[in-house]
Amino acid sequence: MRLLIDAGNTRLKWRLDQQGDVVTGGACLFDSRQWLDELSPFGARIESISVSTVISEARRSVLVSQLVDLSGAPISFYWAESLRGGLRNAYSDVEKMGADRWHAMYAAWQQGLDGFAVVDAGSAITVDYVTGDGDHLGGYILPGKQMMLRSLQQDAARIGFESIDAGAGDPGRSTTECVQHGLVWLWEGLIRHLVADCERYRLQRIVCTGGDAVALLAAGLPGQHEPDLVLSGLAAIDSEAAGS
């Protein structure tokens, strides 16, 4: 069995597969041990572990020791690359790109030969554009929903609000409304930009992943939901590495 891990800044996503068939999978907060509890019955049968991650080196060494305790299987970390299977990274310094972005793009690239945008609404929101020829045009990094709300709460003395999810972006009439409607208003702007860019760069599809993907789609993002995009890209790259 092969264990695949996507360790983001907020949550850890896992998938256990055997010859391409999913055995089990899930997601939990990064610091929770839920994933270890769920995987421990399989520990002895795990033959390899592949990881895509954007966490700090300190957290990564904790992750490695947890994985060593879980299973004696070899651990491979996969990072962003310049080129793979016709997909070309726009970064000149690819080591600086989050591995999750590259793996998500690679999964979407493998789905078809048309141009696409990938939106990963995680701790941060990332947007990446890829043409039908496989050229990554570049992207954007924005604060994610919780990060934005947390920074307003922590860094401004007089912004106190309740966590009510707003469905409207009309002008707010209380602090809570101003903040919650502000988020909707910002996301509506993001969606408008995204749709205009897709037209401009002739990108036919928008693929959306991450913990806030459902909320972003509900806010009007015209895209397809691919909750496991990073894990799928990681799985494909790991299979290619094993075959080479």
Ligand SMILES: Nc1ncnc2c1ncn2[C@@H]1O[C@H](COP(=O)(O)OP(=O)(O)O)[C@@H](O)[C@H]1O
């Ligand atoms: N159960 C959950 N726990 C934490 N965050 C959640 C949960 N469900 C949705 N979210 C949202 O998902 C975002 C994190 O998305 P995720 O894709 O897990 O991030 P990352 O890849 O950075 O770990 C948070 O900003 C939060 O708004």
Ligand SMILES: CC(C)(COP(=O)(O)O)[C@@H](O)C(=O)NCCC(=O)O
């Ligand atoms: C932008 C990110 C924080 C997104 O990660 P996430 O919110 O999913 O945990 C991550 O891709 C990252 O750390 N990137 C490094 C900078 C870059 O991609 O240019």
Ligand SMILES: [K+]
């Ligand atoms: K992510």
